[in-house]
Ligand SMILES: *[C@@H]1O[C@H](CO)[C@@H](O)[C@H](O)[C@H]1NC(C)=O
Ligand SMILES: *[C@@H]1O[C@H](CO)[C@@H](O)[C@H](O)[C@H]1NC(C)=O
Ligand SMILES: *[C@@H]1O[C@H](CO)[C@@H](O)[C@H](O)[C@H]1NC(C)=O
């Protein structure tokens with residue numbers, strides 16, 4: 001029992017102490033963007049992408065892709081945006097449902113209700 005608790009503490013600690021920065025968010029956003037059609041971005045810095053808002057620590061805090069007429073799927077990469085607080089994907093044509101990795105987003109407070117505007121089943 002003690003060993004299990006100890007192991008949990010070690011695993012918990014190593015997960016929390018993993019070093020992440022805007023490069024982590026950039027990789028996640030680039031992967032997220034890949035299967036989406038219509039999300040154009042000519043600027044290089046992810047904090048300046050359409051629909052992306054960074055916090056003062058230069059981490060992606062809000063993603064608002066609403067009303068952009070986007071097609072495609074939301075991939076599990078969204079679960080790597082660990083500083084995400086607000087997500088609005090409403091009024092697009094996403095398919096394939098919501099990745100279960102969304103559960104990794106511990107800071108999220110504001111998910112637009114129309115996030116569930118997906119064509120496809122909700123994850124079980
Ligand atoms: C983010 O961290 C990685 C490794 O920890 C480092 O190589 C990279 O330069 C950092 N990026 C920024 C923008 O600080
Ligand atoms: C997301 O995080 C996981 C676990 O840290 C990592 O294996 C994966 O490569 C990351 N994905 C991206 C797109 O950075
Ligand atoms: C974002 O764009 C603005 C205006 O073009 C620019 O002044 C700013 O430096 C850019 N921010 C980053 C982080 O690249």
Ligand SMILES: *[C@@H]1O[C@H](CO)[C@@H](O)[C@H](O)[C@H]1NC(C)=O
Nearest residue numbers: 064066067086087088110112
């Ligand atoms: C996202 O942007 C739209 C405008 O394009 C705005 O009406 C909506 O309130 C925003 N969503 C959030 C969660 O801020």
Ligand SMILES: *[C@@H]1O[C@H](CO)[C@@H](O)[C@H](O)[C@H]1NC(C)=O
Nearest residue numbers: 066067068069070090091092
């Ligand atoms: C949905 O997005 C389209 C653009 O893709 C826009 O023309 C339309 O007005 C939006 N609908 C609502 C209810 O905001």
